[in-house]
Structures are given as C-alpha cells and as structure tokens.
Amino acid sequence: QIQLVQSGPELKxxxxxxxxxxxxxxYTFTNYGMYWVKQAPGQGLQYMGWINTETGxxxxxxxxxxxxxxxLETSASTAYLQINNLKNEDMATYFCARxxxxxxxxxxxxxxxxx
Amino acid sequence: xxQMTQSPPSLSASLGDKVTITCQASQNINxxxxxxxxxxxxxxxxxxxxxxxxxxGTPSRFSGSGSGRDYSFSISNVESEDIASYYCLxxxxxxxxxxxxxxxxxx
Numbered sequence: 001q002i003q004l005v006q007s008g009p010e011l012k013x014x015x016x017x018x019x020x021x022x023x024x025x026x027y028t029f030t031n032y033g034m035y036w037v038k039q040a041p042g043q044g045l046q047y048m049g050w051i052n053t054e055t056g057x058x059x060x061x062x063x064x065x066x067x068x069x070x071x072l073e074t075s076a077s078t079a080y081l082q083i084n085n086l087k088n089e090d091m092a093t094y095f096c097a098r099x100x101x102x103x104x105x106x107x108x109x110x111x112x113x114x115x
Numbered sequence: 116x117x118q119m120t121q122s123p124p125s126l127s128a129s130l131g132d133k134v135t136i137t138c139q140a141s142q143n144i145n146x147x148x149x150x151x152x153x154x155x156x157x158x159x160x161x162x163x164x165x166x167x168x169x170x171x172g173t174p175s176r177f178s179g180s181g182s183g184r185d186y187s188f189s190i191s192n193v194e195s196e197d198i199a200s201y202y203c204l205x206x207x208x209x210x211x212x213x214x215x216x217x218x219x220x221x222x
Contacts, residue, residue: 035211044202044213044214044215044216045151045153045159045202045204045213045216046213047210047211047212047213049210050209059209061210062210095158095159097159100206100211101147101149101161101164101165101204101206102149102151102159102161102204102206102211103161103164103170104161105158105159105160106158107157107158108157108158
C-alpha cells in the first residue's frame with residue numbers, strides 16, 4: 001500500500017537547522033511530485049511548494065523562498081525538507097503529500113523552536 | 116495567487132444533521148478542488164477530488180458539487196466520527212491554496 005513515512009519530532013534552537021525526511025513506498029517514487037505543507041499550532045494548512053521527483057527541481061511558494069530547501073534521495077525514495085536559520089515562527093507541523101492533488105500524506109513532523 | 120474563501124469557520128451540528136461547507140475561489144478553478152478531513156494530531160485525509168469524485172473509502176454520506184468559482188461540500192446524516200476540521204484545496208494553479216478550514220463540532 002502507498003505510504004509516506006516522515007521522520008520524528010524535532011526540538012531545535014533559533015538559528016539552527018532541521019532536516020525532515022519523507023520516505024515513500026508502495027509506488028514508483030519518480031512518477032509523482034512531492035509537496036510540502038506547513039501547519040502552525042491551531043492554524044490551517046499552508047502550501048510551501050513542491051519538488052519534481054523526476055528532475056529534482058524544487059519550486060517554492062513566496063513565503064518559503066530563502067531558508068527552505070527541498071531535495072531528494074531518489075535511490076531511497078525519500079524527499080527532504082531542510083529549514084535553515086530557524087525562527088520562532090517556523091514552529092509547526094510539516095507534512096509531505098504526494099501528487100498534484102495531495103492524495104496521500106505523511107503523518108507530519110512537529111518542529112519545536114525554543115531557546 | 117488564487118484565494119480560497121471557506122465558510123463557515125466553525126459549524127455545530129447534531130448527529131444525523133446535514134451540513135454544508137462552501138469554498139469560493141478568487142477565479143475560475145475549473146472544478147479542480149479537493150476536500151480533506153483532519154482530526155486532531157493527524158494528517159489530512161483526502162475525501163473528494165475534482166469537485167465531486169469520492170476517493171476510495173469515503174462514505175457515501177459525503178458529497179461535493181460546484182463549478183467555476185463556487186463549490187460546496189456536504190455531509191448528510193452527520194456521525195460522531197465526522198467531528199473534525201475540513202479544508203478545501205484548489206489544484207488548478209500553482210501555488211496551491213487551501214481554504215481557511217471549517218471546524219465541525221457536535222451540538
């Protein structure tokens with residue numbers, strides 16, 4: 001069955017970096033784009049961007065240009081989100097989602113930013 | 116960017132009620148709208164795509180309709196397991212955009 005399994009919760013200090021993984025199984029990884037979604041505590045869903053799993057080309061939404069990086073380890077069917085220079089406002093749960101209409105989702109990774 | 120205006124932000128219903136949530140897009144999205152259910156601490160789950168196509172496993176009490184800029188999502192005969200937040204997503208254009216969400220509570 002199709003699954004997206006994400007890495008575990010993270011506790012980081014402001015200014016640090018975090019790397020979140022999203023491992024896909026049950027389908028051909030390169031056939032579907034991978035999308036990233038942020039959900040701040042008690043808030044709605046915010047689109048961050050996507051990565052073309054065939055070419056590795058990332059596309060970022062405007063609010064996520066600069067400190068956010070999407071990349072792949074195609075041999076491991078895994079997509080990554082790295083956030084550099086963490087800020088308090090990055091504290092959220094981050095989801096990966098498959099396909100241009102977000103049919104399957106990872107379980108989410110809670111990132112806590114606290115000094 | 117396409118804005119998705121979802122209403123109401125919250126909804127109170129009794130078991131067995133019919134409830135309806137709407138999403139209005141800032142431009143025509145050609146029926147490329149999906150609806151998701153999210154329970155606390157869980158990932159969103161897709162229920163409907165392309166306006167009215169039920170995803171495998173979605174109970175038939177869920178339905179969707181609409182065209183152009185205006186779309187709706189309904190639950191007929193609300194059950195206790197339907198208590199959750201619901202979001203629309205337009206996937207006609209990049210960047211994808213979500214509605215603000217609707218929290219369904221029991222009256």
